[in-house]
Amino acid sequence: FPLCCVAHFSTPGGGYIKRYNPFNKIKIISILSIVIIINLLIFISSYNITAVKIENYLINPTNNFTQSIMTFANNNILVVILSICIFEIFTRIKIPNIKFINYIASGTFMVYLLHDNYLFYDLWGTIDWISILYINIPKFLITLLTVGLLTFIFGILVYSLYNLVIKIFLKYKTIFLKD
Secondary structure (H helix, E strand, O other): OOHHHHOOOOOOHHHHHHHHOOOOOOOHHHHHHHHHHHHHHHHHHHHHHHHHHHHHHHHOOOOOOOOOOOOOOOOOHHHHHHHHHHHHHHHHOOOOOOHHHHHHHHHHHHHHHHHOOHHHHHHHHOOOHHHHHHHOHHHHHHHHHHHHHHHHHHHHHHHHHHHHHHHHHHHOHHHHOOO
């Protein structure tokens, strides 16, 4: 299965993988290794880029020093490979039918809708991520996980509110709709 084809089916790719199962002979440990290696390479690259920018600033402090965290477009090959690996991992997990898990899974789309906008980007931008990362890596990781968890909880709460509004609407639909 050529990787050049992977980049051309971003959304329908899940259906293709589910139907034809091109990765069925690949062991789960190999897929997990790919995920770990790509994340390590991104971490090392980010660290090296930051170190070079700091050294250049120390050599010539008259230049403006602006540091940012690396971002990747959705069609970046690393993002596509990681997405496929994570999709493949989750297709192999056998999860029993648990009502709570199903509810959380249903709410993840609301989480996605809520967090992928300028309001949340601005909220996350109020935290000085670079300084926290520079001063204390464990604190950076804890802050990142806390903000991510709070975002997820907020999305699930909004999803619950959405479900409540739908239930109220359906119960009293004669008030809102014509016969």
